[in-house]
Amino acid sequence: MATALPPLNWFRAFEAAARHLSFTAAADEIGMTQSAVSQQIKALETKLGVPLFERKARGLALTDDGRRLLPQVDAALDTLVTATRSFIPDQPKKLLTVSVSVSVLQWVIGPTLPAFRVAHPDIALRFIGAIWPDEFSRSLADVIISFGSRKQAGPNAALLGSGKLIALAPSQMDTPWDTIPVIDTVGISGGWSKWRTATGISCADPSIYVDSYGAALDLSSNGNGLCLVNETLARHAVQSGSVVPVSPITIDANEAYFVETNPASQDAETFRKWLESTVGDGE
Structure with missing residues (x-):
């Protein structure tokens, strides 16, 4: 059986960090957080069984193994860029x-x-x-x-629309709130308990879980249950009539x-x- 290769993202993180000798600069370049770059490089080091960087107080330095790996990773990434360039159609000038x-x-x-x-x-x-x-x-x-x-957005980013959550129900579901299935978004600060406290409305515990507010809203608009989503996302869905607000009360979100x-x-x-x-x- 062929040995499983580490994910390509690990090599991208390593190459960028090696070029900048900084996890933070590498993260800015490839669109990740500093902790994600650090974790991916640590995973690559574990997979290869050798340290690739010396972590110093004032930055990074490549180890002998890191210096030996870097030119090979550079060459491999260049080969991938060259191989894919011919498949990418010409882009408009603007x-x-x-x-x-x-x-x-x-x-x-x-x-x-x-x-x-x-x-x-x-x-x-x-x-x-x-x-x-x-x-x-x-x-x-x-x-x-x-x-x-x-904090994740950074100092140069501006809030887009609302920073609040609103609960929505399918417009065709005419049953008591506490009997309707509840959709929750995992990986995001939980809000259903806070919403219950703020509104005084009882509802079931979540029984459907998704990974984004958009997916929760899509399921709710198709009749699958209550969702708690960012107020900005809800506007078109409410205007189109696919969902209705459970309550006009909104709650603050951390994201x-x-x-x-x-x-x-x-x-x-x-x-x-x-x-x-x-x-x-x-x-």
Whole structure:
């Protein structure tokens, strides 16, 4: 049986950290958190059975094994870039790349994008979808619409829309709230108990679990149960009539959606202003 290779992301993290001699700089380049880069390199070291870096108080230094591995990883990554380049179609000269939460793409941008395209037909768009903070391609994007905490978003990102959660129910489900299935979003600060306290409304314990607010909203709009999602995502779904608010009361969330743009790109600024106008002023 062939030996299983480590994931490609581990090698990307190693190459970037080796080039910068910094986990933080590597994280900024490849769109991950510093802790994620550190964990991936630690996993690669464990897999290979050797240390690749010396962790020093003022930075990193490659070990002998790290110096031996680096040129081979460089060559392999260059080969992959060359091999894939011929498959990538020519891009238009004016292309705006948007790294975006898939939930925002589905529930905020998707329903309103035709209006942007009519107003700005000269701007071609490429969307790179992501869910968790480590997945956002910061080095590639002109606009970054990320999900996470204020700290994860960074000092240059602005809150997009609302930082509150609202409970929604399928519009066709006319039964008592406490008998309807409840959908919960895992990996995010729990809110159902706080919502029950704030509203005084009883509901069942969660029995369906998903990994994003967008997925929870999609399930709820298709009649699967109550969901508790970011208020900004809910607006189009409520307006279209696929879901209805269980209560007008909202609760604060520890995570929200944030937008950041490349200051050198006028098109990025145009897209940001349009997007913020579609979601209103948030809180």
